Amino acid sequence: MGKTLFEKIWDQHVVKQIEGGPSVVYIDKHFIHEVTSPQAFSGIEKRGAKLFRPQQVVATADHNVPTLHQELPIKDALSKFQVDTLIDNCKKHGVELYGLGHQYQGIVHVIGPELGITQPGMTIVCGDSHTSTHGAFGSIAFGIGTSEVEMVFASQCIMQTKPKVMRINIDGALKNGVVSKDIILYIIAQISASGATGYFVEYAGSAIRALSMEARMTICNMSIEMGARGGMIAPDQTTFDYIKGRLFAPKGADWDAKLAVWKQLYTDADATFDLEINIKAEDIDPMITYGTNPGMGLSVRGTLPTTESFKDATEKQNYEKALQYMGLKAGQSLLGMPVQHVFIGSCTNSRIEDFRLVASIIKGKQKDPSIKTLVVPGSQEVAKQIKAEGLDKIFADAGVEIRQAGCSACLGMNEDKIPAGEYCVSTSNRNFEGRQGAGARTLLASPLTAAAALLTGKITDIRDIL
Amino acid sequence: MQSLQKLTSRFVPLRIENVDTDQIIPARFLKATTKIGFGKNLFRDWRYENDDETKPKADFVLNQPQYGGEILVAAKNFGCGSSREHAAWSIQDYGFKVVVSSFFADIFKNNALNNGVLPVTVSDAFLQEIFAVGADDTLTVDLEAQTITINTTGSSEKFEINSYKKTCLLNGYDDIDYLLNMKAEIEAFEQSKK
Numbered sequence: 303m304g305k306t307l308f309e310k311i312w313d314q315h316v317v318k319q320i321e322g323g324p325s326v327v328y329i330d331k332h333f334i335h336e337v338t339s340p341q342a343f344s345g346i347e348k349r350g351a352k353l354f355r356p357q358q359v360v361a362t363a364d365h366n367v368p369t370l371h372q373e374l375p376i377k378d379a380l381s382k383f384q385v386d387t388l389i390d391n392c393k394k395h396g397v398e399l400y401g402l403g404h405q406y407q408g409i410v411h412v413i414g415p416e417l418g419i420t421q422p423g424m425t426i427v428c429g430d431s432h433t434s435t436h437g438a439f440g441s442i443a444f445g446i447g448t449s450e451v452e453m454v455f456a457s458q459c460i461m462q463t464k465p466k467v468m469r470i471n472i473d474g475a476l477k478n479g480v481v482s483k484d485i486i487l488y489i490i491a492q493i494s495a496s497g498a499t500g501y502f503v504e505y506a507g508s509a510i511r512a513l514s515m516e517a518r519m520t521i522c523n524m525s526i527e528m529g530a531r532g533g534m535i536a537p538d539q540t541t542f543d544y545i546k547g548r549l550f551a552p553k554g555a556d557w558d559a560k561l562a563v564w565k566q567l568y569t570d571a572d573a574t575f576d577l578e579i580n581i582k583a584e585d586i587d588p589m590i591t592y593g594t595n596p597g598m599g600l601s602v603r604g605t606l607p608t609t610e611s612f613k614d615a616t617e618k619q620n621y622e623k624a625l626q627y628m629g630l631k632a633g634q635s636l637l638g639m640p641v642q643h644v645f646i647g648s649c650t651n652s653r654i655e656d657f658r659l660v661a662s663i664i665k666g667k668q669k670d671p672s673i674k675t676l677v678v679p680g681s682q683e684v685a686k687q688i689k690a691e692g693l694d695k696i697f698a699d700a701g702v703e704i705r706q707a708g709c710s711a712c713l714g715m716n717e718d719k720i721p722a723g724e725y726c727v728s729t730s731n732r733n734f735e736g737r738q739g740a741g742a743r744t745l746l747a748s749p750l751t752a753a754a755a756l757l758t759g760k761i762t763d764i765r766d767i768l
Numbered sequence: 769m770q771s772l773q774k775l776t777s778r779f780v781p782l783r784i785e786n787v788d789t790d791q792i793i794p795a796r797f798l799k800a801t802t803k804i805g806f807g808k809n810l811f812r813d814w815r816y817e818n819d820d821e822t823k824p825k826a827d828f829v830l831n832q833p834q835y836g837g838e839i840l841v842a843a844k845n846f847g848c849g850s851s852r853e854h855a856a857w858s859i860q861d862y863g864f865k866v867v868v869s870s871f872f873a874d875i876f877k878n879n880a881l882n883n884g885v886l887p888v889t890v891s892d893a894f895l896q897e898i899f900a901v902g903a904d905d906t907l908t909v910d911l912e913a914q915t916i917t918i919n920t921t922g923s924s925e926k927f928e929i930n931s932y933k934k935t936c937l938l939n940g941y942d943d944i945d946y947l948l949n950m951k952a953e954i955e956a957f958e959q960s961k962k
C-alpha cells in the first residue's frame with residue numbers, strides 16, 4: 303500500500319521506535335527565539351551537556367521586541383534581559399543568531415522560508431506552536447515546549463507519538479475577495495478549534511495548488527488553531543520556484559540532486575488517511591471571527607449563532623462567556639460595526655504578498671481617521687522589499703505608518719497592545735481573551751478585510767469596495 | 769523530575785471549555801528566563817480584577833476557599849493554543865500534580881508530562897460525575913493501576929497512558945536522560961543518511 307506525504311517524511315526520520323512508547327525522531331532544523339529557549343539552555347548546562355548539533359539551530363528575536371526604534375536599547379528591563387540572554391546563549395553555544403539589528407531578523411516563521419532554510423522533506427521544530435507554517439513546503443514542522451527544545455539541543459531528536467493523518471481537500475475556484483486566510487478560517491469554523499487534535503493535516507486539492515507559497519504558509523500556519531499537530535502541502539513547481547536562488551537554498555549539482563528527491567514527496571494514490579474532509583472553494587466567503595477562539599468564525603455577511611442553537615449546557619455557557627467578553631449579542635450581524643484598531647502583521651499575514659494585497663486596496667485612498675493602526679512587516683527582508691516596490695509610499699499617503707519587524711500585537715507581550723474593551727480587526731491567528739492585551743477584543747480576518755476596515759472604520763465586506 | 773505514583777486529594781473544578789494557554793498564563797508573564805514563580809500568575813486575568821492582586825474575583829474557583837487540593841479538573845479541550853511550557857510550569861508551581869479533562873490539546877499534554885504533571889483524560893460522563901460531587905470530596909489517581917476514582921461514590925474509570933511515559937513518571941526520569949544515552953545510535957543514523 304502507498305504512503306501519505308507525512309508517512310514518507312516521518313519514516314525517513316525515525317531513529318528508533320520505543321516499545322509501548324513514542325518514536326525518537328531526528329530533527330533537521332531547529333528554530334529558536336528569546337521566549338521559549340532560556341530555560342532550555344540553562345537545563346542543558348545543568349546537565350553538563352553541550353548542544354549536539356549547534357549548526358542545525360537558527361535563532362532570532364521576535365516575540366519580545368519593540369517595533370519602533372529597534373536601534374535603541376529595549377526600554378522594558380525584563381524584555382531586554384530576555385533578549386540579551388538569547389545573545390549570550392547563542393554566543394556561548396555556537397548558534398547562529400539573526401537578532402535585533404541583523405538584516406535577516408524577523409518573525410521566526412517568516413525568516414525560515416524567506417532565507418531558504420525551510421525545505422521540502424525536512425523535519426523542523428521550534429518552541430512556538432505556529433511552526434506548522436513551514437509545512438507549506440512539504441516538511442513535517444511542529445511546535446514544541448521548552449523541555450522539548452532542551453531535548454533537541456541535547457540530541458537533535460525528539461520523542462513523538464506518531465499522529466493520525468487527515469487530508470483536507472479544497473477544490474474549485476475561490477470567489478472574488480476571498481484569500482487563503484478565509485480558507486483556513488472557514489475550515490476551522492467548520493471543524494472547531496479542537497477538531498483536528500491528534501492529527502497531522504495535509505491540505506490538497508485544486509484550490510490549494512493554485513495558491514502562492516505565501517498563501518500556503520498562511521493556511522499551514524493556522525493548523526494549530528484547530529488542534530492539529532501540524533499542517534503540510536506537497537511541494538510542486540510553485541514551491542521549487544520559490545526556494546530556488548534563496549540564500550540557503552541548495553545550489554548547482556546539489557540543487558539538481560535535492561530537486562529529484564523533493565519531486566518524490568507526494569501522497570501516493572493508494573495511500574489512506576484516518577480522516578478526509580472535502581471543501582468546495584466556492585462555498586467560502588470573506589471570513590471574520592466573533593468569539594474567543596479561532597473556531598468562532600463566520601462569513602462577514604453572516605449572523606452570530608443564537609443561544610438556543612447550543613444544546614449542550616457547558617457549550618452554551620461558554621458561548622455566552624465569549625459574547626460577554628467580546629461585547630456582542632447572539633444573533634447579531636457584524637457588518638457595519640465600528641472598530642478602533644487594525645493590526646496587519648504576525649506570522650500568519652506579514653509577508654510581502656500581504657502588503658501588496660493591502661496596498662492594492664488602499665492605494666490613493668485615506669484611512670478612516672478613527673482607526674489606529676499597527677502595520678508590521680514579518681521581517682527586515684519584507685520591510686526592504688516593501689520599500690523596493692514603493693509600497694511604503696502608498697501606506698504613507700493613506701496615513702498609515704509601517705513599523706519594524708516583530709510579532710508585535712499578535713500576543714500582548716511586547717509594547718504593542720490593544721486597550722481593554724476596544725475592537726481590533728487583526729490578520730493574526732488568535733482571538734483568545736487577552737491575547738492582544740488584557741481585555742482586548744480581537745476579530746480575526748484576512749488582509750483584505752483588514753484593509754476594508756482601515757478605510758471605512760467599520761467591519762466591511764471587501765467585495766463592497768472592490 | 770519528581771515521580772508520581774498515587775495521589776488522593778480534593779480537587780478544583782474549572783467548568784470552562786477550551787481553556788487556552790494564554791488564559792493559563794498571559795503572555796506578559798513570559799519574560800522570565802527561569803522556570804520558577806509562575807504559580808502566582810496562573811489564570812491571572814480570571815483571578816484578579818484589573819490585574820490587581822488585592823482584588824480577587826469572587827466568582828473564580830481559585831479564589832473560592834471551599835475548593836483546594838492538588839488536582840485540577842477542567843472541561844474539554846484544556847491547554848489549547850500556544851506551545852508555551854510556562855502553562856505547565858504555572859500549574860505545577862501553583863501546586864497541582866494532576867489535571868483531569870475529557871480532552872487535552874497535544875502540546876500541553878506533552879509539556880505537562882515533561883514536568884511531572886499527569887494529564888488524565890476521562891470520558892465526558894465521568895467528568896460530569898466529578899463536577900457533580902461536593903467540594904469536600906476527594907479523587908484518587910493511581911498511576912500504576914491507571915485508574916481515577918471518586919472516593920465518595922466509589923465510581924472509577926481507567927485512563928490511558930503509554931507505557932514508556934508511565935515508567936518515566938513513576939520513576940521521575942525524563943526523555944532527555946533517555947536520549948543522552950542514545951548518542952551512538954543517533955550518530956549512526958546521521959551517517960546512514962549522508
Ligand code: SF4
Pocket residue numbers: 364365409410411430432648649650708709712713730731
Ligand atoms: S507572530 Fe504571533 S503567532 Fe507568530 S510567532 Fe509571533 S507571537 Fe507567535
